[in-house]
Amino acid sequence: DQQVKQNSPSLSVQEGRISILNCDYTNSMFDYFLWYKKYPAEGPTFLISISSIKDKNEDGRFTVFLNKSAKHLSLHIVPSQPGDSAVYFCAAHNAGNNRKLIWGLGTSLAVNP
Amino acid sequence: NAGVTQTPKFQVLKTGQSMTLQCAQDMNHNSMYWYRQDPGMGLRLIYYSASEGTTDKGEVPNGYNVSRLNKREFSLRLESAAPSQTSVYFCASGGYQETQYFGPGTRLLVL
Numbered sequence: 001d002q003q004v005k006q007n008s009p010s011l012s013v014q015e016g017r018i019s020i021l022n023c024d025y026t027n028s029m030f031d032y033f034l035w036y037k038k039y040p041a042e043g044p045t046f047l048i049s050i051s052s053i054k055d056k057n058e059d060g061r062f063t064v065f066l067n068k069s070a071k072h073l074s075l076h077i078v079p080s081q082p083g084d085s086a087v088y089f090c091a092a093h094n095a096g097n098n099r100k101l102i103w104g105l106g107t108s109l110a111v112n113p
Numbered sequence: 114n115a116g117v118t119q120t121p122k123f124q125v126l127k128t129g130q131s132m133t134l135q136c137a138q139d140m141n142h143n144s145m146y147w148y149r150q151d152p153g154m155g156l157r158l159i160y161y162s163a164s165e166g167t168t169d170k171g172e173v174p175n176g177y178n179v180s181r182l183n184k185r186e187f188s189l190r191l192e193s194a195a196p197s198q199t200s201v202y203f204c205a206s207g208g209y210q211e212t213q214y215f216g217p218g219t220r221l222l223v224l
Contacts, residue, residue, distance in 0.1 A: 043215030
C-alpha cells in the first residue's frame with residue numbers, strides 16, 4: 001500500500017507558465033516532506049523541503065505547499081523553463097522510521113518551448 | 114568535495130556471477146542507503162545503514178548483501194546475479210532533516 005502517491009505520471013506545460021506537481025500521503029506521522037528532481041542518467045537531486053509545522057516554503061522559482069488536513073502537498077514552479085523538464089519525486093519522512101524516506105513513483109514534467 | 118561517488122558506472126554480468134557496487138561519501142553523514150530504480154517502480158530501498166556499524170533491510174533486500182566499511186563507505190554485493198537484478202542502483206547519504214544526497218548511479222545489466 002503506497003503511503004506517498006503521485007497520481008499524475010506525467011505533466012506537460014508551456015515555457016513561462018506555472019507547473020504544479022501534486023503529492024498525496026496517508027500517514028499522519030510524516031513530519032518532513034521533500035521534493036527531488038531527476039534527469040535521465042543522473043541521480044536524484046534535492047530540490048526543496050518542508051516541515052510538517054509549516055504550510056509553505058519558497059526557494060526562488062520553487063514553492064512547496066503543505067495542506068495537512070487534506071494530507072496533500074504540491075510543488076509550484078513559476079515560471080517554468082525547458083531545463084525544468086525532469087522526473088520529480090515526492091518523499092516523506094516518518095520521525096519513528098529510523099531515517100528512511102518513503103517515496104512516490106514520480107511525475108515526469110515536460111516544459112515545452 | 115565530490116559528494117557521493119559510485120563505482121562502476123556500468124556493468125554487464127552473466128547470470129550467477131557476483132559483483133560489488135562501491136559507494137563513498139565525503140559529507141560526514143551518518144546514514145547511507147542503497148536503492149534500485151526500475152521503470153514505473155520509483156525508488157525502492159534495498160538496504161540502509163543508520164550509522165557506522167549498523168545495517169538494516171529495506172523493501173527489497175533479497176539477493177543482496179551490504180557492508181558499512183567505515184563512516185564513508187557503504188558497499189552492495191550481489192552474490193549470484195539474476196536477470197531480475199537488472200536495474201539502476203543509486204547510493205545516497207543522509208544529512209540534515211533526513212535530506213538524502215544521491216550518487217550518479219550504476220547501470221547493471223544481467224544476462
